[in-house]
Amino acid sequence: MKPPLFIASSVVGIIAGLDNYLYAYGMARLPVSTSALIIASQLAFTAGFAFLLVKQKFTSFSVNAVFLLSIGAAVLALHTNNDRPNGESNKEYVLGFLMTLAAAALYGFILPLVELTYKKGKQEISYALVMEYQMVMSLFATLFCTVGMLVNNDFKVIGREARDFELGEGRYYVIAVGSALIWQCFFLGVVGVIFCASSLLSGILISVLLPVTEVLAVIFYDEKFQAEKGVSLLLSLWGIISYFYGEIKQNNKKKMKQTPVTEMPQVDSNPC
Structure with missing residues (x-):
């Protein structure tokens, strides 16, 4: 990995660490319905920043997919309990709302930013390089979060949380480590999809x-399968089918344009 791409991946990692903090702080102070609605806006932010940063071209199918998926995620917020924490002040509630909204916007910014660094990295992007990119990004995000936990003395609370965990102290650590590994696979998939597609x-x-x-x-x-979950799943499936149908249609058009037209050989009307 050349220095420009290393610097870019480290900056993206720090931004990702900040995004994690905003999500954790904001969602802890919001009811489920409000946080779900705000997180649903993440795809819209991604689409907007993709248009601004990497000149993403939109078709009617991709716009339809963004709309349906955003609505499908927001539907899950309907008829949820208003579980605003007891004793929380209006100031804390508003701050949680703003931080969750900032987190959704920031993550929507991170994805196109990764794609932009691929294009401006001044070196050929390969699968191995994508894994290096993910490693550096995760390392700096972890360092950012670790510093915050040290300042807030969060590491001192881990032992108490493990002892109070209903499933047992050993399973607490297994779940913590397992979650970290799964999230690493998730983020590797995210940057990999950006590398392969957009x-x-x-x-x-x-x-x-x-x-x-x-x-x-x-x-x-x-859990109960409520009507909202069925509608959300249907809209989401409709949205992703719309997106891939549009992509297949666009690829077929490109292939037809690239296929050369074979001209029939002219026959001399006067063989003599």
């Missing part, structure tokens, strides 16, 4: 995760 597609696939997660919770945790 930041817009990466944002679309992330948005699909929300209704899918709700459905999996019904299967594995016996």
Whole structure:
């Protein structure tokens, strides 16, 4: 990895660490309905920044996909309980709202920024280089979060949380380590999709995760499958099918334009 790309990936990592802090702080002070609605706006931010940073071209199918997926995620916020923490002041509530909105916008900025660094990195991007990019980005994001935890003395609380964990102290650490590994695979997939396709597609696939997660919770945790979850899943599937249908249609048009037209050989009318 050349220095320009290393610097770019480290800056993206620091921004990602800041985004993690904003999400953690903001969502802890908001009810489920409000936070779900704000997070649903993330795809719209991704689409907007993709247009500004990497000149993403939109078709009617991609615009339809962004709209349907955003609405599908927002539908999950309907009829949820207003679980605003007791004793929380209006100032803290407003601050949580603004920080969650800033987190959604910032993550929508990160995805096109990664795509921009690929294009401006002054070196050929390969699969191995994408993995290096992910490693450097995650390293700086971890350093950023670690400094914040040290300043706030969060490491001293881990032992107490593990002892109070209902499933047992050992399982607490297993879940913590397992979650970290799964999130690393997730972020590797995110930067990989950007490498293979675009930041817009990466944002679309992330948005699909929300209704899918709700459905999996019904299967594995016996949660109620409410009408909102069914509508959200339907809209999300419709959105992603619309996107891929548009991409296939665009690729077929490009292939037809690139296929040379074979001219029939002219036959001499006077063979003599």
